[in-house]
Amino acid sequence: MELLLVIMIAILYASGIFMLLRRSMVRLLMGIILIGNGANLLIFLLGGITPGKPPVIAETKSVFTEAYADPVPQALILTAIVISFGIQSFAIVLLRQVYRLLESDDLDDLNTPLEEDI
Amino acid sequence: MKNIILRTATAYLIPLLLLFSVFLLLRGHYHPGGGFVGGLVASIAFVLHGFAFKMQNTLRLMKFHPSKFIPVGLSVSIISSILPMFFKKPVMTGLWLNKPLPILGNVGTSLFFDIGVYLVVIGVTLNILFTISDSGQQ
Amino acid sequence: MILTIFSGLILALFCVPFGRQINKKLSNFLFLIPLSGFIYFLLQLPLILAGQTKTVRYEWVPTFGINLDFYLDGLSLLFSLLITGIGTLIFLYAAAYLKGKQYLSRFYGYLGLFMTAMLGLVSSNNIILLFVFWELTSISSFFLIGFDNENEEAQKSALTALTITGGGGLLLLGGVILMSNIAETYSIKAMVFSAEELKNHSWYGFILLSIFAGAFTKSAQFPFHFWLPNAMKAPTPVSAYLHSATMVKAGIYLLARFTPILGNTSLWNYSLMFVGGITMLYAAFHSLFRVDMKGILAYSTISALGILVFLLGIGTKDAYIAASVFILVHALYKATLFLVTGTVDYATGTRDIRALAGLRKVLLPVAIAGIIAALSSAGVPLFYGFIGKDLIYEATTHSFSLDSTFLTVAAILTNIFIGYSGLLVGIKPFTGKLSEEHSTVRLPGWKLWLPPFILAFCCIIFGCFPGRTSGLMSYVASAIAGKHFNLDLKLWHGVNTVFLLSMITLTGTAFIYFSRRVTNRELIILSTFNKLAPAYLVKKVTDGLLAFAKKFTNTMHNGYLRNYTMTIVLFMVGILSFKLLNGTPLTIDWYHLSPVSFYEVTVAILMLGAIFLSAITKSRLTALVALSVVGYAICILYVMYGAPDLAMTQFAIDTLTVVLFVLVLFKLPPFLNFTNTKIKLRDGLISSAFGGIIGWIALTVLNESVNKEVSPYYAENVYKLAKGKNVVNVILVDFRGFDTMFEIIVLAMASIGVYSLLKVKVKKSERE
Incomplete structure (x- = not known):
């Protein structure tokens, strides 16, 4: 299974980078989301995967008696997911404002003309 | 989006979702x-509405x-994280009531x-969504 | 003692809320602060004269061994007395000189900051602390030079000074860190015990280079001297205080302080003698061709600093004594001359030496001060300068190294020129016939002539009774040499070689003074040599650097985001694959991998399909749906591998993201196909390479055996310490609660950002 996850992560990263290299701003944003997902999975995978055992102590016990999934990567990813939501919403709104201003989705339209370069 | 089914369903779903969100919040420490x-x-509930x-x-x-x-x-x-300071304990030390309360x-x-x-997440999400939809109408 | 040192800083802070009062009246009383410091240090004098030292220690960053560790010995005390003593007079003088200026309170703030920095510099025993204060002096000097902040020349000069001294400071930091690493201590006092080790270390040359770079830039040694004449754009009190009496001597202080640690090797001695010698001759010669009084003084200051470096380089007992005395001598007469210049400038409005004459009739007390200082600088007997000069000749004639005749001749020449410039500034404006336009000049208030007068008075007092200073001077020289010796300064040594040399100097000085007048033709000829001056070369270099930076930036920063991404990605791929290829070859341990189930394969296929779709589709909505499918697929993976919290959060977030996208994007047009197949293919290759590298890294890490300590700790203590059973949640709200706290703060900021971004209305005019 690890191998399958590795392949998925690799493809998530690759497609994310591919999207980043496009000229469209929406694609750029999608690329960022894809890379974010890939990074989360990567952390998850490297923490070691254990099928079906959440890191929650059973109702009647006060310590773990059986194997459990590693809680630390989970906590990290949880934080990452929520933060990336904040970033995404900000980016989406930014994109929208740019679109309203320029009526274009093309990143190159954002450039100042070369003559004005310092 | 003036779907009658959606409206009817939402009217029932919202209290349920809100209740569920509080449930999730309260059980978080154990489950x-x-x-x-x-x-x-909770914010999804409002978005649905x-x-x-x-x-x-x-x-x-x-x-x-x-x-x-x-x-x-x-x-x-x-406040909850600096409260322990007033009991001469380091910041963010967990303070607990001696006896468990009913339900909670x-x-x-x-x-x-x-x-x-919980409150911050609701505030942030709804603020973003409402602001966007608000400006969309202009 | 700490309070005394930091009094200036306190004053600087005080200037912020009380600026208005300072601008009005309070400035007249600020001199009490350095005065109290001066009295404090005077009270320490008996302690030092009894052969003791004083240490004060306060923990600052104890983990790194960086403490507020102060140490007062003869050398520090001499400097401290100079800083506070001259500082008192300057504070007083500036109150009148800069009266009515808009930023007077700021000026005092900078001055106070400088005083703290300088006092800290000369009394700190911790080498890092010394560096901090060193940089502070550079910074406060930058502000003071640029005090006239609307004058473009002043801005430029301030920047030059900061660049030169700051650059030297950086190198100094390198040297200082090397030294403390080798000696394994930050304490300067303790480093003396590692002196031999340092001197024999293979990095010794480099350490010297760095220390010299710091000291030479600060003390304006050739070829870094040019910032000092430029720095004369500062108000005259600043020039008197920083650029003659104290700050520029910081480099000398540094060399003197490190002499017992690094000194007395041939490398040390010869380089100091060489640089000092060149500086003193070059600058002294230069001062012949200046007509601005401050310009003349600037070059003669450089020359005097050259002498000090030169003396430290000779490295004999006589030389150390001469250096110690000359520090005081020079500070006294040069500060006087600067203040005299300032007063003349204030009263007449010009500093051109050719236009000034006969001012004694209108500015008598200033004239007296100027004449005394001039005579002291020329080394006339009964003035303190005479003692200083005698000692210099004593040092050069008795030096062991090189040809002592050669050194002596150099010293004589320098002294003649310095004396000449002293006479020019101190006497020339006051003698001769008073010109018409200056006949109405009035003597300004006492604050503008009393300070130079007091300083000049000191020149005579010390000159007539040099024995009074011999006690302190012996401890200063001992601190430089690192071993104790006694010293008795006398006014009259009898007729011997040294006395003859002094007389030769005096005659030479007088001869040049009476025979020489600067002509315009000379100035023109001289300006043709400007192209060879270090200042010009440095300007060329910086211009070239700027041009290069511009070119480089325009190439790299070409305005296309994808090009930046591509550069970064390619660089990462290159460097990572290089590292991975050189590492251990990848082996996959099939045995340890968990088995693949039917559901997992389904989820994986679903996800890959969605990714592919989102990458190629032309419709935004399709791409959006595909993207959310990717998210939900990941959600399912989390469920399968025991992360229900993650699954729930991912699910909710995914839903909300889709809503967001729909709200914003459904009005936008479909994707345009900007690029052709060739470029797509290239990008595809690059991104696959990157994905491959990531996969490779993941596999490599998976093969490493990990030793987990954190997770079991949390798991064991989750109920014991935090009374919770869901470890993930407990980590978030308890164990790592601070992280969560900052996270929600970040979220709040994002939301405020969104709000303000959307509420800002786009004006029609900005639409272009």
């Missing part, structure tokens, strides 16, 4: 759940702008911290 998820579920009845009506339903949740939530979290179970500072998180 999967917690402030983040709870807050997100917004889709069914238009966002303006949702705002009216809420009586005050959701952005007010943010400072309230932040202060709840911060053990009550401690980390529960209040989570409530703060």
Whole structure:
């Protein structure tokens, strides 16, 4: 299974980078989301995967008696997911404002003309 | 989006979803759940309402702008984390009531911290969504 | 003692809320602060004269061994007395000189900051602390030079000074860190015990280079001297205080302080003698061709600093004594001359030496001060300068190294020129016939002539009774040499070689003074040599650097985001694959991998399909749906592998993201196909390479055996310490609660950002 996850992560990263290299701003944003997902999975995978055992102590016990999934990567990813939501919403709104201003989705339209370069 | 089915369903779903979000929040310490998820579920409930009845009506339903949740939530979290200082303990030490309360179970500072998180998440999500939909109408 | 040192800083802070009061009246009383410091240090004098030292220690960053560790010995005390003593007079003088200026309170703030920095510099025993204060002096000097902040020349000069001294400071930091690493201590006092080790270390040359770079830039040694004449754009009190009496001597202080640690090797001695010698001759010669009084003084200051470096380089007992005395001598007469210049400038409005004459009739007390200082600088007997000069000749004639005749001749020449410039500034404006336009000049208030007068008075007092200073001077020289010796300064040594040399100098000085007048033709000829001056070369270099930076930036920063991404990605791929290829070859341990189930394969296929779709589709909505499918697939993976919290959060967030996208994007047009297949293919290759590298890294890490300590700790203590059972949640709200706290703060900021971004209305005019 690890191998399958590795392949998925690799493809998530690759497609994310591919999207980043496009000229469209929406694609750029999608690329960022894809890379974010890939990074989360990567952390998850490297923490070691254990099928079906959440890191929650059973109702009647006060310590773990059986194997459990590693809680630390989970906590990290949880934080990452929520933060990336904040970033995404900000980016989406930014994109929208740019679109309203320029009526274009093309990143190159954002450039100042070369003559004005310092 | 003036779908009659959606409206009818939403009317029933909203209390359920909100209840569920509080449930998630409170059980977070012992079972999967917690402030983040709870807050997100609650905001989904309002978003659903917004889709069914238009966002303006949702705002009216809420009586005050959701952005007010943010400072309230932040202060709840911060107060709950510096509270231990007044008991001569390091910041963020968990303080607990001696006896479990009915329904809520053990009550401690980390529960209040989570409530703060819950409120902030609701505030942030709804603030963003309402702002966007608000400006979309202009 | 700490309070005394930091009094200036306190004053600087005080200036912020009380600026208005300072601008009005309070400035007249600020001199009490350095005065109290001066009295404090005077009270320490008996302690030092009894052969003791004083240490004060306050923990600052104890983990790194960086403490507020102060140490007062003869050398520090001499400097402290100079800083506070001259500082008192300057504070007083500036109150009148800069009266009515808009930023007077700021000026005092900078001055106070400088005083603290300088006092800290000369009394700190911790080498890092010394560096901090060193940089502070550079910074406060920058502000003071640029005090006239609307004058473009002043801005430029301030920047030059900061660049030169700051650059030297950086190198100094390198040297200082090397030294403390080798000696394994930050304490300067303790480093003396590692002196031999340092001197024999293979990095010794480099350490010297760095220390010299710091000291030479600060003390304006050739070829870094040019910032000092430029720095004369500062108000005259500043020039008197920083650029003659104290700050520029910081480099000398540094060399003197490190002499017992690094000194007395041939490398040390010869380089100091060489640089000092060149500086003193070059600058002294230069001062012949200046007509601005401050310009003349600037070059003669450089020359005097050259002498000090030169003396430290000779490295004999006589030389150390001469250096110690000359520090005081020079500070006294040069500060006087600067203040005299300032007063003349204030009263007449010009500093051109050719236009000034006969001012004694209108500015008598200033004239007296100027004449005394001039005579002291020329080394006339009965003035303190005479003692200083005698000692210099004593040092050069008795030096062991090189040809002592050669050194002596150099010293004589320098002294003649310095004396000449002293006479020019101190006497020339006051003698001769008073010109018409200056006949109405009035003597300004006492604050503008009393300070130079007091300083000049000191020149005579010390000159007539040099024995009074011998006690302190012996401890200063001992601190430089690192071993104790006694010293008795006398006014009259009898007729011997040294006395003859002094007389030769005096005659030479007088001869040049009476015979020489600067002509315009000379100035023109001289300006043709400007192209060879270090200042010009440095300007060329910086211009070239700027041009290069511009070119480089325009190439790299070409305005296309994807090009930046591509550069970064390619660089990462290159460097990572290089590292991975050189590492251990990848082996996959099939045995340890968990088995693949049917559901997992389904989820994986679903996800890959969605990714592919989102990458190629032309419709935004399709791409959006595909993207959310990717998210939900990941959600399912989390469920399968025991992360229900993650699954729930991911699910909710995914839903909300879709809503967001729909709200914003459904009005936008479909994707345009900007690029052709060739470029797509290239990008595809690059991104696959990157994905491959990531996969490779993941596999490599998976093969490493990990030793987990954190997770079991949390798991064990989750109920014991936090009374919770869901470890993930407890980590979030309890164990790592601070992280969560900052996270919600970040979220709040994002939301405020969104709000303000959307509420800002786009004006029609900005649409272009």
